[in-house]
Amino acid sequence: MSARLKLTFSYAGLVMLAGSLLIGVAWIFALRWLPDNAAVIKNAQQYAPKGMGNSPVVITGPSQSDLMHGFIPAAAVAVAFLLLLGLVGGWFLAGRMLAPLTRIADATRLAATGSLSHRIELEGTNDEFRELADAFDTMLAQLEAHVAEQRRFAANASHELRTPLAITQSLLDAARNDPDRDTGQLIDRLHVVNTRAIDLTEALLLLSRANQRSFAREEVDLSLVAEEAAETLFPMAERRGLTIETIDTSGGAAPPAIGSPALLLQLATNLVHNAIVHNLPGQGTIWVITSAHADYAELTVENTGEQLTPELVATLAEPFQRGSERIRTDHAGVGLGLAIVKSITYAHDGTLTLTPRPTGGLRVTVRLPVRRALTAEAPEARYIPTALRLARIGPAPAHQPGSPT
Helix, strand or coil, rough: HHHHHHHHHHHHHHHHHHHHHHHHHHHHHHHHCCCCCEEECCCHHHHHHCCCCCCEEECCCCHHHHHHHHHHHHHHHHHHHHHHHHHHHHHHHHHHHHHHHHHHHHHHHHHHHHCCCCCCCCCCCCCCHHHHHHHHHHHHHHHHHHHHHHHHHHHHHHHHHHHHHHHHHHHHHHHHHHCCCCCCHHHHHHHHHHHHHHHHHHHHHHHHHHCCCCCCEECHHHHHHHHHHHHHHHHHHCCCCCCCEEEECCCCCCCCEEEEEHHHHHHHHHHHHHHHCCCCCCEEEEEEEECCCCCCCEEEEEEECCCCCHHHHHHCCCCCCCCCCCCCCCCCCCCCHHHHHHHHHHHHEEEEEEEECCCCEEEEEEEEECCCCCCCCCCCHHHCCCEEEECCCCCCCCCCCCCCC
């Protein structure tokens, strides 16, 4: 049976039960107060006509047998009417109550066909059906945005992967048509193009892994992760004449973040690499700051650079968005650095904030949930120098992170 028919029978049964109880109460009340036959009242002068003296008075009225003959047919008619009223009224009430579910079901069928732009937009008071419809509309909106993002990402990924393949094909065709071409130069160019294709493929795989949250979670010291990322990219910063400063404001007592050590190291590495690439060559600075709070651990990476608009910064975490106003070099990457950071942060239930610095450059803040350890670790195991300066080449502007120069 359909839900509407079940509700109809339920309403009719409830009406029948209530009516039957009411009729039963009336029947019991009537039987209790009606005599079995005519009542004889003695010494009832007040009821006797004049001239009868003190003679007994016999008063006759309806008896229980009379009640049975008159009440039972009327009760049967009333029960039949209640049954009809319960069925008809229950059918309409059930239809009215289930109307929102019908609209939700129609929207679900439309979504199943690929139409995600439809919304229920249920009117009325904020009851359970309204909450369900609003939650379904929110889900559809998020799903539509996710599908659009995936389609855009697939198109961009296809374009980015096609570029190195097309370059490789062109180089091979040129080498085939020109047998006297310098083989060493060709091999070098093919090596560069192939390396870029490999980097892009690995970045895409890492991004997919982060989006699927297919990783084990454990306690991770975010300050140690930041230090390792800075040390790994120290040679690159040295070649570009940049200064890297790592600062741990937790005093070595920060609670550990919860997540994947490998992914969080990749997150920190991407942030530092992005700060190095998009910086001022020969005079730039990168600040890698870790801090601890009651409910989250925070990693902030700031870098000097050119002025960035808030509109441009809002797009930098999208895949393949390098920023046309930012410095472009051979080490600019594949355009997935901050997109991977965003995916890793969200996969760890954290928050990512990108802010343009007033004096130029970018400030990126990642907040990750923490779990307080049951036993305190030794301070020396978590110690990070307050200001570790790496690759200081050339003068750097005096600056305090987070404040204008």
